[in-house]
Amino acid sequence: xxxxTQTPRNRITKxxxxxxxxxxxxxxxxxxxxxxxxxxxxxxxxxxSFDVKDINKGEISDGYSVSRQAQAKFSLSLESAxxxxxxxxxxxxxxxxxxxxxxxxxxxGTRLTVL
Amino acid sequence: xxSVTQMEGPVTLSEEAFLTINCTYTATGYPSLFWYVxxxxxxxxxxLKATKADDKGSNKGxxxxxxxxxxxxxxxxxxxxxxxxxxxxxxxxxxxxxxGKLIFGxxxxxxxxP
Numbered sequence: 072x073x074x075x076t077q078t079p080r081n082r083i084t085k086x087x088x089x090x091x092x093x094x095x096x097x098x099x100x101x102x103x104x105x106x107x108x109x110x111x112x113x114x115x116x117x118x119x120s121f122d123v124k125d126i127n128k129g130e131i132s133d134g135y136s137v138s139r140q141a142q143a144k145f146s147l148s149l150e151s152a153x154x155x156x157x158x159x160x161x162x163x164x165x166x167x168x169x170x171x172x173x174x175x176x177x178x179x180g181t182r183l184t185v186l
Numbered sequence: 187x188x189s190v191t192q193m194e195g196p197v198t199l200s201e202e203a204f205l206t207i208n209c210t211y212t213a214t215g216y217p218s219l220f221w222y223v224x225x226x227x228x229x230x231x232x233x234l235k236a237t238k239a240d241d242k243g244s245n246k247g248x249x250x251x252x253x254x255x256x257x258x259x260x261x262x263x264x265x266x267x268x269x270x271x272x273x274x275x276x277x278x279x280x281x282x283x284x285x286g287k288l289i290f291g292x293x294x295x296x297x298x299x300p
Contacts, residue, residue: 075229102286113190113275113290114230129287161229165286173279173286174220177229 074098075178083184090149094162103145108159152185188213192291207261209276217278219259224273266298
């Protein structure tokens with residue numbers, strides 16, 4: 072079984088709809104991250120969480136919110152989706168050691184299309 | 187702020203050709219440097235990393251050396267295979283921050299033809 076799972080894998084929605092993307096992990100990691108990937112721009116950080124009570128904004132958090140329901144679960148919400156939020160979204164996890172060397176482990180991604 | 191710049195893609199090579207994907211960075215302090223690979227339809231996975239100047243990361247025949255003097259971390263492989271076709275991302279985490287946040291380059295698509 073995959074260590075980091077994301078649901079749904081694909082989603083098509085309309086402008087103005089509320090969307091939730093879910094991420095679960097079985098790696099026992101404390102740190103979780105949400106990124107979006109756009110062609111030619113690489114991955115950009117939306118939000119990150121060090122534990123259930125520690126949520127932080129990344130570089131492109133506007134229009135998004137997150138919820139850390141448990142150590143293993145980290146959800147990303149688009150309260151009112153707009154077309155320029157069409158992208159590939161990745162969840163990632165890493166260990167809690169305060170190290171800049173820690174590897175991040177990525178889920179398979181959710182492809183979101185906003186019409 | 188910190189940033190990573192990769193060479194423009196796509197890169198198209200024949201099997202057994204030599205590969206270089208250029209990566210340069212701008213960072214304060216002493217970053218750790220990473221190469222991640224994304225195979226079609228999958229998430230990213232770590233390919234190799236280097237945590238200090240002059241370190242060489244290597245894995246699966248790929249290598250990259252942390253060059254502080256040229257702020258570079260170029261990815262190389264002596265003989266590519268069709269199975270190496272993927273998108274390659276250079277990334278860094280910057281010190282002294284302990285957040286573990288990754289800053290990515292824009293990605294370089296590699297296509298290897300038989």
